[in-house]
């Protein structure tokens with residue numbers, strides 16, 4: 057049973073969509089950040105007897121932390137991000153949510169203000185029931201769409217025995233996804249006047265050999281490295297830069313590469329494998345690695361998976377489908393902090409696209425799954441593991 061009428065949940069979701077919270081690092085020209093939506097969330101939660109506050113990660117970049125219950129039992133964390141991608145090219149009004157049947161339109165409707173609303177209603181529900189043995193905490197984090205400074209900051213301040221994310225997943229249970237690694241490759245040429253074929257050597261031509269070598273690695277090696285639920289490893293060349301003028305042999309060329317990684321892979325070996333391909337293609341070259349996010353995988357025997365499965369089954373009469381995702385989410389950050397994590401969220405389409413909507417009926421089902429899971433998980437009087445405290 058939801059503690060507030062369905063019409064009020066819909067109003068809450070529409071209100072959240074009406075507050076622009078476009079990630080300022082991603083789309084600075086839109087001039088938004090997460091402060092206004094965080095203020096609204098805090099105020100709404102307090103009105104529903106949930107303790108809530110903002111925690112600033114950087115000036116203008118807040119998370120919302122909220123809690124229900126006390127330390128007399130396990131702690132369950134629910135996480136959703138409060139930022140969205142930009143609105144360029146959108147074919148609908150991004151911030152005036154239209155409702156058609158069960159579809160609610162708007163930027164962030166699906167990714168993921170629906171997930172934010174589900175968390176808020178779950179916390180309000182548990183506060184109204186007043187009978188939980190442990191503690192429910194909410195991580196409503198900023199910046200997921202850019203560098204995840206919100207989730208990084210959250211796990212540095214708070215501990216939990218398990219975490220559920222609500223990224224839209226069509227009510228499927230996401231238990232694994234890939235990570236990624238970014239690097240820059242540089243080749244060097246010999247600068248010379250464009251007429252001096254006898255002196256000049258183009259760094260761009262050398263880079264062509266690197267690009268061919270990496271493409272071969274991707275298609276013939278990585279594609280065969282398959283993993284259950286999430287498919288193969290992969291990589292691509294995403295940026296290229298080189299040369300100083302049309303009449304000069306290019307002295308330098310760089311490419312940026314992205315390697316998508318599998319939970320079973322070793323990142324040092326991944327780096328070495330690429331460095332060897334680059335070296336084989338061009339001796340006089342270098343590879344600099346500058347950013348990495350780990351893959352995510354949750355053991356199917358984890359208690360949180362059992363609780364989500366049982367709640368889903370009792371509400372929908374069947375087991376949830378376990379799936380893996382090719383892309384990255386904040387789940388990794390919680391899992392890496394020692395918190396067993398799983399994702400289950402609403403249905404919808406158009407994430408990061410010109411027409412985005414969420415299926416409101418699935419938001420209600422998602423919320424009921426969360427309420428039931430939180431209730432059963434927090435019935436366990438004994439602590440689960442010793443991660444917390």
Ligand SMILES: [Zn+2]
Pocket residue numbers: 137167168200223
């Ligand atoms: Zn998202």
